[in-house]
Amino acid sequence: MKKNADVIAVMFEEVSNLLKTVDKRINDQHQKLDDVATKADVSRDKAAIENAFLQTSRNLSVVDQKLNRISASVRDSEYQIRSGLESISSILNEQEKERLARDSQMLKLKSKRMVMAFVFLFLLFSVSLIGNVYHRKEMKRMSDNDIKYRYIKMTGGIDANNLSKLEDVFLYRKDEKWIEEIRRKVDEHENNKR
Numbered sequence: 001m002k003k004n005a006d007v008i009a010v011m012f013e014e015v016s017n018l019l020k021t022v023d024k025r026i027n028d029q030h031q032k033l034d035d036v037a038t039k040a041d042v043s044r045d046k047a048a049i050e051n052a053f054l055q056t057s058r059n060l061s062v063v064d065q066k067l068n069r070i071s072a073s074v075r076d077s078e079y080q081i082r083s084g085l086e087s088i089s090s091i092l093n094e095q096e097k098e099r100l101a102r103d104s105q106m107l108k109l110k111s112k113r114m115v116m117a118f119v120f121l122f123l124l125f126s127v128s129l130i131g132n133v134y135h136r137k138e139m140k141r142m143s144d145n146d147i148k149y150r151y152i153k154m155t156g157g158i159d160a161n162n163l164s165k166l167e168d169v170f171l172y173r174k175d176e177k178w179i180e181e182i183r184r185k186v187d188e189h190e191n192n193k194r
Contacts, residue, residue, distance in 0.1 A: 018063055029056045169182075
């Protein structure tokens with residue numbers, strides 16, 4: 001594209017130089033005609049005037065031919081540049097459409113995968129959370145059972161009435177102060193035994 005623009009610029013330079021040359025020759029011819037008319041007799045210089053007009057006419061026809069050739073060359077260059085730009089534009093449009101289609105397809109695949117990943121992670125998190133809550137309850141129950149067993153062992157056995165009271169403190173009417181008191185007594189007893 002830059003090459004064509006440079007060619008066009010060079011052609012315009014040539015046209016400009018030719019026009020300057022023609023203008024100078026015409027001015028020279030006019031000057032010669034003025035000189036001839038003032039210096040000599042009109043009848044005697046008639047041939048010189050005709051020669052000057054003929055020479056000017058020939059110069060103008062040569063310039064006109066060169067301008068026609070340059071004009072045709074400029075039109076050809078302009079056509080080539082436009083066709084090149086149109087082909088580049090169509091190629092860029094096709095590449096953009098392909099890129100958009102590829103990106104759209106990738107986005108669809110990624111978005112489906114992302115949704116599935118989020119759903120899977122949410123389910124995993126939910127199951128883990130439920131499992132942790134259940135595990136915590138089980139651990140608390142086992143810890144309470146351990147304290148009850150150790151308390152019964154510490155007292156050397158227990159009857160049904162006291163077992164019912166113990167179950168009531170741990171399960172039905174949970175009394176944290178009483179449970180802590182039992183835990184403290186069991187720990188003291190076990191530490192004293194060692």
